[in-house]
Amino acid sequence: GEDVEQSLFLSVREGDSSVINCTYTDSSSTYLYWYKQEPGAGLQLLTYIFSNMDMKQDQRLTVLLNKKDKHLSLRIADTQTGDSAIYFCAESLSGYSTLTFGKGTMLLVSP
Amino acid sequence: EAGVVQSPRYKIIEKKQPVAFWCNPISGHNTLYWYLQNLGQGPELLIRYENEEAVDDSQLPKDRFSAERLKGVDSTLKIQPAELGDSAVYLCASSPGGGGGPTGELFFGEGSRLTVL
Numbered sequence: 001g002e003d004v005e006q007s008l009f010l011s012v013r014e015g016d017s018s019v020i021n022c023t024y025t026d027s028s029s030t031y032l033y034w035y036k037q038e039p040g041a042g043l044q045l046l047t048y049i050f051s052n053m054d055m056k057q058d059q060r061l062t063v064l065l066n067k068k069d070k071h072l073s074l075r076i077a078d079t080q081t082g083d084s085a086i087y088f089c090a091e092s093l094s095g096y097s098t099l100t101f102g103k104g105t106m107l108l109v110s111p
Numbered sequence: 112e113a114g115v116v117q118s119p120r121y122k123i124i125e126k127k128q129p130v131a132f133w134c135n136p137i138s139g140h141n142t143l144y145w146y147l148q149n150l151g152q153g154p155e156l157l158i159r160y161e162n163e164e165a166v167d168d169s170q171l172p173k174d175r176f177s178a179e180r181l182k183g184v185d186s187t188l189k190i191q192p193a194e195l196g197d198s199a200v201y202l203c204a205s206s207p208g209g210g211g212g213p214t215g216e217l218f219f220g221e222g223s224r225l226t227v228l
Binding site: 004008040041042043044045048088090098099100101102103104 | 115144151152153154155156159167202204216217219220221222
């Protein structure tokens with residue numbers, strides 16, 4: 001079955017880069033996502049990557065996908081205090097399948 | 112455009128009492144989800160609707176949980192009777208159709224936080 005694992009906590013200083021890692025088990029996953037959850041709010045899609053891609057860049061965000069190791073990472077450049085939130089990795093077998101979420105990584109950015 | 116609306120935002124009840132949560136998805140979104148989020152955990156699917164049809168309710172504890180989406184628009188999730196372990200956030204999400212479509216984007220409400228005493 002599908003399973004998504006993430007490290008639980010990451011602390012960085014403002015201006016540094018943050019790297020949040022995720023591993024997944026289902027090699028059939030074709031879509032991988034990063035969602036952000038701020039306190040007291042629902043989840044919001046940050047970015048996504050298709051399994052036929054190795055990398056995707058979107059402004060300060062860079063997603064790297066290693067299909068062989070089933071490893072996904074999210075790099076946030078020039079991390080700001082407003083980036084403090086919980087980041088969830090998610091996978092689906094197709095863009096029309098139900099998403100399976102990881103437990104989330106809490107990112108704390110200190111001034 | 113209004114986002115996914117959920118109510119109530121917070122609910123405190125005693126165990127064995129019933130509770131109901133309401134969700135109004137984004138207009139035109141055919142797919143609606145109810146997710147359970149325990150403290151420190153990611154969302155876990157309870158039920159997924161395509162229009163008024165529940166297409167995946169395999170993780171819904173049917174002895175005490177029920178859900179409906181009668182006209183294929185808004186939805187209600189009910190727990191009766193509530194147990195201490197039901198304390199969690201209940202998230203509703205919607206998407207235009209079938210999963211999140213090509214981008215997998217689900218639009219989440221702010222959630223309903225339930226505390227069972």
